[in-house]
Amino acid sequence: MIFCPQPYRFVSNAMPITRFGQNNDDAKAHPSHVFRPRKQPDAKPHFRPKAVFRPVTPFVYPLQFRSTREAERAAHAMGIETVNFQDDLAAATYIVNGLRRFYDAGYPSFRAIIPSNAIPNGSPAEVSGDTLRYNPGYDWANIQGHQRGMFDAGLISSGHPYAIIDHEMGHLLENMQRAKRRHFATWLSRQTLTGETTHPLRCDALSPQEVDLLSANVSRYAISQADGSEVVPEIFCGLMGGKSYSEAVMNLYQSYGGILNPNPV
Numbered sequence: 001m002i003f004c005p006q007p008y009r010f011v012s013n014a015m016p017i018t019r020f021g022q023n024n025d026d027a028k029a030h031p032s033h034v035f036r037p038r039k040q041p042d043a044k045p046h047f048r049p050k051a052v053f054r055p056v057t058p059f060v061y062p063l064q065f066r067s068t069r070e071a072e073r074a075a076h077a078m079g080i081e082t083v084n085f086q087d088d089l090a091a092a093t094y095i096v097n098g099l100r101r102f103y104d105a106g107y108p109s110f111r112a113i114i115p116s117n118a119i120p121n122g123s124p125a126e127v128s129g130d131t132l133r134y135n136p137g138y139d140w141a142n143i144q145g146h147q148r149g150m151f152d153a154g155l156i157s158s159g160h161p162y163a164i165i166d167h168e169m170g171h172l173l174e175n176m177q178r179a180k181r182r183h184f185a186t187w188l189s190r191q192t193l194t195g196e197t198t199h200p201l202r203c204d205a206l207s208p209q210e211v212d213l214l215s216a217n218v219s220r221y222a223i224s225q226a227d228g229s230e231v232v233p234e235i236f237c238g239l240m241g242g243k244s245y246s247e248a249v250m251n252l253y254q255s256y257g258g259i260l261n262p263n264p265v
């Protein structure tokens with residue numbers, strides 16, 4: 001007996017494929033079957049930031065933790081494996097509540113949150129790979145006031161109360177995009193395929209025009225690293241704060257590994 005992958009009824013009762021507007025009683029009776037020719041996609045994908053991005057849960061009711069252990073349990077419940085807030089309840093409260101918004105929206109999260117004394121003074125946190133390191137010497141009790149001041153001075157791209165978390169999530173998501181590309185490149189080389197390209201994400205220096213574009217439209221922090229490593233986090237942070245950017249800014253964002261899907265999981 002020959003195996004037929006499609007059951008016979010799909011062949012005999014094939015759905016009517018009818019051009020839109022053609023007089024066909026069956027198509028009228030079942031309008032969902034009407035074939036509407038799709039607009040051909042543009043050669044260059046057109047990006048509409050407002051249509052794609054919405055800020056994740058713009059307001060969260062912040063949890064008040066009675067201890068850092070309680071905050072660590074909340075972080076574990078979001079799938080974060082290693083969490084150490086020491087005794088810094090202000091840091092724990094800010095970080096966990098900031099990340100809850102992303103968790104609720106279906107984003108991936110960090111694998112670990114740990115303290116690091118190596119972070120420069122005045123900087124609250126940094127990301128390496130999928131680990132969030134926070135500065136135990138930072139003034140976490142007043143972080144929302146500090147970040148508001150930085151936004152008003154044009155240093156950071158968002159005045160959202162959790163802008164610092166939005167920025168660090170931008171680093172995590174960019175790192176994940178880069179890891180994905182590397183994985184794909186390795187897979188391709190194992191297949192010994194020829195003529196394939198993996199379109200690696202760029203990591204070359206920003207041009208003077210790009211520096212001008214970012215400083216005029218995003219933030220001063222976005223141009224703080226010549227290799228563009230603060231571009232994606234700052235634009236992502238602005239998007240999460242409810243901003244939309246021009247196509248030129250969004251193309252730059254994508255070229256460095258910025259994600260476009262607001263719910264990437």
Ligand SMILES: [Zn+2]
Pocket residue numbers: 167171230233
């Ligand atoms: Zn950064």
